[in-house]
Amino acid sequence: MTSTAPLRRTGGRSARVLDAIYTAVGQLMGEGKPDRLTIPVVAERAGVNPTSIYRRWGDIDELLEEVAVAALTKDGDRAPDTGSLAGDLQAWARIVLEDIGTPKRTRYLRAMVAARDGLAPDCPCLAQRRVMATELIERTVARGERAPSVEQIIDHLVMPLYGRVLMGHPTDQSDADRLAADVLALAEREVARTAGR
Template identity: 40%
Template sequence: MSDISPPRRRPGGRSARVGAAVHEAVRALIAERGRDGFTGRDVAERAGVNEATIYRRWGSLDNLVLDVAVAVARLNLEQPLPDTGSLRQDLRLWAARMATELAAPEGLSLIRAAVAARADSAAGSDRARQITDVAAVRAELIQQMLDRARVRGERTPDLSTVLDRLVAPLYLRAIFGYGRPEHDLDDLIDNTLAD
């Protein structure tokens, strides 16, 4: 029996470092130039990797940007939910945080990339599933706030009302550029909580 065993792959090894460097490069380039202001070569140079690595791993620049958008969304979803003891205040803090994310150049570009990728993806594809998964997690977090409020005895809207009256307007304002996403949050929340 041989004492030589195959080398073990370590989590967080070279592949993870390359992925992190490429994601960081994409985020920086989007913040500086917007989504259409850079190429795969620009990302490779910024990340210190070979351009072929990007296309071998992600297939296209659009796939890479989508991967970054999903990763950023998942990070944002990991932030703790507000728990003030009031649904109005919880929604206000949560919506303000979301509006700030959407208003940032990087956030807006990544959202637009995700929307475009979703529109271009066949239903059930990996790309469409990634975006749907992130949206489902966001909805689950909102439901948690609603459930907590219900346990406290507050009257609460249903999830679809919060999505239609609060979340959708924030995204529409950010994507189409009319008004600032954080503008009139109190009015949106009043509408969301109205009978």
């Protein structure tokens, strides 16, 4: 977790420095494993004084987490709106897998997890997905369809993809589609159970 303001809200020189730091982290992560990363190494690559990194982030783990979050959750991202729950879930599962499944993104995600110590209850990655799940559910209900819960979307669509990618379990689009179909089945089951009331 970080308490610093997001990059996009700062301007001018400060934004350029942040951009250089983010880019340096991205390049270094792309070149090798995160355990080679230190603040002096990032500072040299970014062409900034290490002191300004220490002042803003305290340690390399906090910087890595912030960069990982920025890489994994695009600001303004919205859940797909295809006109049906089945379509929305399938499209979203594919997008999540694309987001985290490329080698570079997987490295980010693993670095983020390795930087964690204990719980991260307000992890921006998940907070963002919960907001998107809520929007998707609201649209589904507005169409008169029964919807899964936010927890069901997080636990049965998002989390299995994160777990698989983190663990290095081979995962392709057919797995994403299967997860989406199962979440749809859970939502439809709610229809069956509540129809008799």
